[in-house]
Amino acid sequence: MPLRTNRTKPAGLDLLRVARRIGGRPHEGRLIAGTLVLPCALGRSGVVRIKREGDGASPAGRWPLLYFYLRAPNPLRLRWRRTRPHDLWCDDPRSFLYNKPLQAPSRLGHEEMWRKDALYDAVGVMGYNLRPRVRGRGSAIFFHIATDDLSPTAGCVALRARDMARLLPRLGRKVSLLIG
Secondary structure, eight states, rough: OBBEEEOSSOOOOOOOEEOOOOOOOOOOOEEETEEEEEEEEBBBTTTSSSSTTOOEEEEEEEEEEEEEEEESSOOSOOOEEEETTTEEEOOTTTTTTSSSEEEOOOOOOOOSSSSSSTTEEEEEEEEESSSSTTTTTTOOOOOEOTTTOOOOSOEEEEHEEEHHHHHGGGEEEEEEEEEE
């Protein structure tokens, strides 16, 4: 399915700042988007400068949000595509398809983009470890919906559904997450 954009909306936010919550546990963060300050979940190991596959950490740095997978259409300025039940993301560092989208069925290690819970109803693909892809440096670093209690992620940045719904319409076409 092709990527789409809504070109009729004026420019939006271009930078989302993400940092650990002062005095909080490693996975407790804050996302600052203009005047909005929203609690967010980070990787269970917090934020690291050198990321490794499976370390449970969110990678420090500035990462563009390339596009979104959405379960339902949404008026985004960003590029997006509709999530389908056969959509997967390869997280198998032994594969040449590492850190790329796949289609089911697959024997490779992968994330299912169509989940029974709502955590991937809106998933932003961050431009981390994509060009070039370095096997073992971490894959599938997404910006997605969190659990209501903001449980730690495997390395992604996640917002509660109501906060994601408030934020998405405010994002610009070339938005980045600055983590760290």
